[in-house]
Amino acid sequence: MPRAEPGTSKPLLPQGAELVAPPTPARVYASLAVALAATLLPWADGMLWLVPDFTLMALLYWSIRAPRLAGLGVAFLLGLVTDVAGGVLMGLNALAYCAATFVILMLRRRLEGFDVPRQALQLAPLLLGKEALVLLAGLMLGLPQADWRWLAAGLVAAVLWLPLAWLMDRLTGYTRVAGQGEAGPRVRV
Amino acid sequence: MSPASHAPMFVREMGLPLRFSLYVLLCLFLLALDARYAALSGLRAGLNAVLHPVQTALAQPWHWLRGAGGFFVTHAEVSAENVELRQREERLRADLLDRRALADENAQLRALLALPPRPGVIAVVGEIQAALPDPFARKVVINRGEAHGLAAGWPVVDATGLVGQVTRVFPWTAEVTLLTDRGQAAPVQNQRNGLRIIVSGQGSDSLLEVRFLDAHADLKVGDLLYTSGIDGVYPAGIPVAEVVHTEQPRHSPFARALCRPLGGVGQYRHVLVLKPEPVAATVPPPQPSPRKSPESRHAPR
Numbered sequence: 001m002p003r004a005e006p007g008t009s010k011p012l013l014p015q016g017a018e019l020v021a022p023p024t025p026a027r028v029y030a031s032l033a034v035a036l037a038a039t040l041l042p043w044a045d046g047m048l049w050l051v052p053d054f055t056l057m058a059l060l061y062w063s064i065r066a067p068r069l070a071g072l073g074v075a076f077l078l079g080l081v082t083d084v085a086g087g088v089l090m091g092l093n094a095l096a097y098c099a100a101t102f103v104i105l106m107l108r109r110r111l112e113g114f115d116v117p118r119q120a121l122q123l124a125p126l127l128l129g130k131e132a133l134v135l136l137a138g139l140m141l142g143l144p145q146a147d148w149r150w151l152a153a154g155l156v157a158a159v160l161w162l163p164l165a166w167l168m169d170r171l172t173g174y175t176r177v178a179g180q181g182e183a184g185p186r187v188r189v
Numbered sequence: 190m191s192p193a194s195h196a197p198m199f200v201r202e203m204g205l206p207l208r209f210s211l212y213v214l215l216c217l218f219l220l221a222l223d224a225r226y227a228a229l230s231g232l233r234a235g236l237n238a239v240l241h242p243v244q245t246a247l248a249q250p251w252h253w254l255r256g257a258g259g260f261f262v263t264h265a266e267v268s269a270e271n272v273e274l275r276q277r278e279e280r281l282r283a284d285l286l287d288r289r290a291l292a293d294e295n296a297q298l299r300a301l302l303a304l305p306p307r308p309g310v311i312a313v314v315g316e317i318q319a320a321l322p323d324p325f326a327r328k329v330v331i332n333r334g335e336a337h338g339l340a341a342g343w344p345v346v347d348a349t350g351l352v353g354q355v356t357r358v359f360p361w362t363a364e365v366t367l368l369t370d371r372g373q374a375a376p377v378q379n380q381r382n383g384l385r386i387i388v389s390g391q392g393s394d395s396l397l398e399v400r401f402l403d404a405h406a407d408l409k410v411g412d413l414l415y416t417s418g419i420d421g422v423y424p425a426g427i428p429v430a431e432v433v434h435t436e437q438p439r440h441s442p443f444a445r446a447l448c449r450p451l452g453g454v455g456q457y458r459h460v461l462v463l464k465p466e467p468v469a470a471t472v473p474p475p476q477p478s479p480r481k482s483p484e485s486r487h488a489p490r
Contacts, residue, residue, distance in 0.1 A: 037243070037247055039322075040240070040243060040244050040247055041247050041248075042244075042247070042248045042251055042318065042319040043319075043320075043322070045320035045329075048320060048322045049324070051322065072205075072208055072209060072212050073212075075212075076212050076215070076216070079216075080219075080236070081236065081240070084233055084236040084237055084240060085240055085244070085322075086321055086322045086323050087321040087323050087326075087328055087330075087357070087364055088323050088324075088325065089220055089223045089224050090219045090220065090222070090223040090229045090232070090233060091215075091216040091217070091218075091219030091220040091223065092216075092220060094212075094216045094219070095213065095216035095217070095220070098209065098212045098213060098216060099209075099213070102205070102206075102209040105205055106205070134324070135324055137220070138324070138325050141220060141224045142224065143325040143326075144325075144371045144372050145325065145371045145392055146324055146325055147324045147325070147392070150324040
């Protein structure tokens with residue numbers, strides 16, 4: 001089977017792992033369900049503010065890799081479910097998820113080409129921004145106070161992106177060619 | 190490969206910014222409906238009923254772990270605990286006899302003074318399932334809901350004092366907002382001198398606050414605060430807090446006091462939901478003539 005050598009430009013047709021293991025709907029939705037279940041676990045009361053939003057992480061992962069399967073609609077539905085599970089105002093997390101997915105879909109071509117650590121760096125402001133958006137939107141809607149410690153969950157999510165994205169790559173048989181996206185050949189630093 | 194997993198050759202759909210703005214509008218619409226008009230309780234209850242079995246299944250391994258931990262206790266521990274519980278039960282039984290006598294006496298005295306009978310309560314035992322991941326409020330979920338006859342607004346207590354209030358009821362679960370939440374308040378009475386004040390949460394787990402206290406109010410460190418029962422939500426006489434700090438006014442006309450909640454807010458697994466006893470069915474209504482005049486006088490306000 002022909003493989004794209006590192007350093008050469010990407011072939012027109014999908015090859016290698018991408019052809020062998022494309023992101024199927026079953027995989028995408030199953031992993032989203034697992035991520036949602038992880039957030040629904042009975043976490044200890046004292047550490048709730050540190051629990052990262054696994055649902056959002058899975059959503060962003062698939063928005064980068066399979067934007068036709070996980071897009072704004074899925075983000076909206078998952079956000080509503082998260083709102084109900086968290087007992088917060090309906091639409092608060094849905095709004096934040098939609099905004100994060102929108103940013104991802106705009107930056108997708110760039111993010112696709114990064115390896116996992118660089119992706120984590122690029123996504124850190126987004127994961128942090130989602131928590132900030134939820135807190136600010138809640139305050140603007142007249143809730144009496146917000147617990148700013150919850151911003152820490154965004155940082156935890158950015159750190160956990162490294163192992164989790166690597167794990168997802170492994171589980172779905174996806175191989176990243178470091179530093180080479182659809183934009184063209186690798187740039188030597 | 191599924192046909193949806195790659196981009197179509199001809200784009201025949203709305204652009205991404207347009208779709209995004211439509212979703213944002215939809216979210217804002219939902220937020221406004223929920224925040225201002227509380228119109229989404231049906232949708233929320235429905236989604237919650239779907240989520241409930243999933244959450245119960247996910248929590249099950251933890252229950253088993255706790256059960257397994259409880260299985261490996263020694264015989265000595267169990268028998269020691271048994272002796273202690275027996276002694277406690279005897280003491281409580283003696284107290285109960287005393288209480289019955291007092292209740293009878295109280296009922297007779299109230300009848301003599303033509304006062305309406307004290308509202309009674311029925312306790313429903315619930316187990317705390319989880320704390321809600323809500324950055325805006327201090328809430329827990331208990332495993333009793335509409336199916337067990339709960340309704341929003343009922344007080345929740347534990348063995349040591351007031352814990353909070355039921356704020357949302359779902360088919361099999363209910364959401365309890367803790368007393369320490371910033372939006373919660375309870376009218377209380379100082380046990381020492383009967384001073385009536387309002388205790389509010391301030392978002393901290395271990396402290397409550399008396400916000401607008403008269404500068405000359407007689408409130409000292411160590412005073413015990415009990416619910417006064419004048420709000421019609423919390424029945425009278427539930428221990429709420431102990432005053433730990435009072436602050437003289439400096440920049441504002443009001444003094445301030447800090448209290449420690451007596452109820453194990455966020456500590457115990459089991460709580461009691463106090464269901465108001467239907468008094469109207471068992472007891473005849475109070476005499477209308479002496480109560481009519483003050484009510485009609487206060488009505489126009």
